[in-house]
Amino acid sequence: MIRAHHAAAVRAAEEPLLAAGEPLMASAAFALATHVVAELRARGRVAGSVVLLVVGGGNNGGDALFAGTHLVRRGCQVHAALVSGDVHPQGLAAARAAGVVVHRVLDDADPAAAVLALARRCGVWVDAVTGIGARGPLRDPAAAVVAALAQERAGWPQEPVVVAVDVPSGIGVDDGTVEGPVLPADVTVTMGTAKPGLLLPPASGLAGRVEVVELGLDALAAEPPAACSLTAADVADLWPVPGPDDHKYTRGVLGLAAGSQAYPGAAALAAAGALRTGLGMVRYLGPEVPAALVRTRHPEVVTVPGRVQAWVLGSGVGPEDAARTHELYEHLRAALDARQPVVLDAGALTLLHEDDHLPDLPATAVLTPHAGELAALLTARGEETGREEVTAAPARHARLAAEITGATVLLKGPTTVVAAPDGPLYAQHDATPWLATAGAGDVLAGVLGALLAAYGDLLAAGTADGGGLPASIAAVAALVDGRAARLAAGLPPEARAGVPSWTGVRGRSGAPGWTGPVPAGGPALTGVPIAAGDVAAALPAALRTVLA
Ligand SMILES: NC(=O)C1=CN([C@@H]2O[C@H](COP(=O)(O)OP(=O)(O)OC[C@H]3O[C@@H](n4cnc5c(N)ncnc54)[C@H](OP(=O)(O)O)[C@@H]3O)[C@@H](O)[C@H]2O)[C@@H](O)CC1
Ligand SMILES: Nc1ncnc2c1ncn2[C@@H]1O[C@H](COP(=O)(O)OP(=O)(O)O)[C@@H](O)[C@H]1O
Numbered sequence: 001m002i003r004a005h006h007a008a009a010v011r012a013a014e015e016p017l018l019a020a021g022e023p024l025m026a027s028a029a030f031a032l033a034t035h036v037v038a039e040l041r042a043r044g045r046v047a048g049s050v051v052l053l054v055v056g057g058g059n060n061g062g063d064a065l066f067a068g069t070h071l072v073r074r075g076c077q078v079h080a081a082l083v084s085g086d087v088h089p090q091g092l093a094a095a096r097a098a099g100v101v102v103h104r105v106l107d108d109a110d111p112a113a114a115v116l117a118l119a120r121r122c123g124v125w126v127d128a129v130t131g132i133g134a135r136g137p138l139r140d141p142a143a144a145v146v147a148a149l150a151q152e153r154a155g156w157p158q159e160p161v162v163v164a165v166d167v168p169s170g171i172g173v174d175d176g177t178v179e180g181p182v183l184p185a186d187v188t189v190t191m192g193t194a195k196p197g198l199l200l201p202p203a204s205g206l207a208g209r210v211e212v213v214e215l216g217l218d219a220l221a222a223e224p225p226a227a228c229s230l231t232a233a234d235v236a237d238l239w240p241v242p243g244p245d246d247h248k249y250t251r252g253v254l255g256l257a258a259g260s261q262a263y264p265g266a267a268a269l270a271a272a273g274a275l276r277t278g279l280g281m282v283r284y285l286g287p288e289v290p291a292a293l294v295r296t297r298h299p300e301v302v303t304v305p306g307r308v309q310a311w312v313l314g315s316g317v318g319p320e321d322a323a324r325t326h327e328l329y330e331h332l333r334a335a336l337d338a339r340q341p342v343v344l345d346a347g348a349l350t351l352l353h354e355d356d357h358l359p360d361l362p363a364t365a366v367l368t369p370h371a372g373e374l375a376a377l378l379t380a381r382g383e384e385t386g387r388e389e390v391t392a393a394p395a396r397h398a399r400l401a402a403e404i405t406g407a408t409v410l411l412k413g414p415t416t417v418v419a420a421p422d423g424p425l426y427a428q429h430d431a432t433p434w435l436a437t438a439g440a441g442d443v444l445a446g447v448l449g450a451l452l453a454a455y456g457d458l459l460a461a462g463t464a465d466g467g468g469l470p471a472s473i474a475a476v477a478a479l480v481d482g483r484a485a486r487l488a489a490g491l492p493p494e495a496r497a498g499v500p501s502w503t504g505v506r507g508r509s510g511a512p513g514w515t516g517p518v519p520a521g522g523p524a525l526t527g528v529p530i531a532a533g534d535v536a537a538a539l540p541a542a543l544r545t546v547l548a
């Protein structure tokens with residue numbers, strides 16, 4: 001699990017160490033320099049390289065200035081552009097003494113142009129404008145400097161390596177929002193622990209590879225993270241593996257009320273997702289057209305009522321289908337009465353648009369909206385918003401929906417965000433954009449439903465919030481589904497480093513015009529198109545990569 005903590009928690013953890021005289025900044029600076037050297041070495045040479053430090057007025061800038069002293073010792077030519085009138089005094093003195101060339105660009109009529117002129121001579125740009133002390137989006141003159149560098153980099157094929165110190169300056173450190181200019185990084189060297197903005201979209205897409213520097217912030221180990229990303233090892237911990245005494249009813253039975261006369265395919269795809277996840281039985285309940293399709297495609301599915309341990313409701317049901325929507329409502333009431341976990345997808349989400357006919361949901365109810373569906377739900381519940389606003393701040397909107405409904409919310413998108421009313425946020429960036437295809441959400445609902453069915457009796461017997469288990473199950477479902485999509489698309493199972501790789505997003509290496517060396521990790525692969533059914537078919541292969 002990659003764990004991320006809020007800025008305030010990091011400060012609190014640093015405090016006793018600083019009071020005890022621990023040289024945290026020296027450690028941070030040394031680690032930063034080491035990572036810069038590694039990037040330079042991967043690209044050919046260290047000594048003789050020209051490095052630009054873009055230095056703000058706080059300790060973030062201090063990290064870079066001290067790192068500059070190490071880089072000079074390694075034979076680099078280091079320039080520091082000061083974008084604040086008042087930078088870390090000891091860092092500045094040390095940098096000057098070591099031979100870093102200091103540029104007071106604020107004395108220039110156009111600081112952004114001055115930094116740009118310098119930057120064009122440098123192979124590495126170190127972004128040390130702000131770290132966890134940032135308040136809001138960058139202000140001028142730093143904003144203008146960063147905007148100019150970002151624009152330069154976007155249009156320059158022989159790009160420099162960008163290394164962000166702690167976070168790419170300008171991101172919402174605690175919430176992952178991006179409200180002003182940010183210079184996308186190849187690598188973010190983050191101090192002590194990851195920060196939520198390095199995991200949460202959209203800022204996570206600007207951080208590149210994230211390297212966490214161990215600073216001995218032991219107090220954080222005891223604290224739940226504010227945000228986290230699960231990795232393969234976490235899947236193995238949670239995945240229900242049957243033992244010799246298991247039978248189909250102990251493995252879990254999923255009730256599936258999905259699909260309609262208009263959209264029968266959703267029923268078959270959700271069933272496929274559930275069956276390939278592995279469970280005792282899928283019990284399909286719905287109209288004859290989807291039921292017949294399910295029986296034809298998946299003869300293992302039972303289509304008569306009976307005992308279930310969890311439900312998937314609503315995939316492939318349109319809000320205009322009043323009769324089917326009423327059936328979903330009846331299933332939901334029954335599931336809540338029986339304390340059974342339930343996935344509310346697509347048409348079932350509209351049941352929550354009014355709050356007077358249902359009790360508050362428990363966290364064992366998992367909503368699976370995409371951004372548009374979440375915006376519609378929030379708007380219906382008095383928090384007017386739109387798809388774009390949700391996409392700009394997915395974590396905040398997912399959490400808000402969880403608080404309003406009581407449920408766990410799995411918000412689909414390029415990065416899947418999971419929020420319960422409390423507890424950590426989960427950010428899973430395991431898939432590929434090829435997964436954005438009709439029916440993919442139905443498969444995911446089936447995967448999630450099967451996992452909840454396996455844990456159904458435990459969740460029904462436990463506390464209403466399931467002790468945070470539904471959120472981690474939802475994150476695991478997104479991870480495995482995402483891996484299956486990658487394998488189906490012919491990609492390696494692992495999205496790089498658990499967070500978006502900037503190289504992958506921008507297609508930098510291998511792009512037309514790219515003549516520089518290929519970054520460590522090899523060229524970005526494109527993959528091939530997939531259909532939703534391919535994802536379900538690839539689930540066993542994806543599981544082999546995490547359980548074997
Ligand atoms: N504690 C330690 O010993 C350790 C700390 N470490 C490092 O310190 C970093 C935290 O340092 P920090 O607390 O000094 O804050 P920091 O991120 O540099 O930002 C403050 C500066 O930014 C400015 N500024 C703020 N908002 C702005 C905006 N919107 N737009 C523009 N400017 C803005 C603000 O100016 P002001 O608003 O005060 O005018 C001030 O000058 C942390 O991320 C890590 O890298 C590590 O070395 C480990 C040991
Ligand atoms: N750009 C993207 N990159 C990776 N995954 C994506 C992207 N866009 C959407 N997805 C994923 O694709 C799936 C689409 O689901 P959904 O929108 O519900 O489709 P449908 O309703 O047609 O089944 C979700 O798992 C979502 O997280």
Ligand SMILES: [K+]
Nearest residue numbers: 127130165169
């Ligand atoms: K920074």
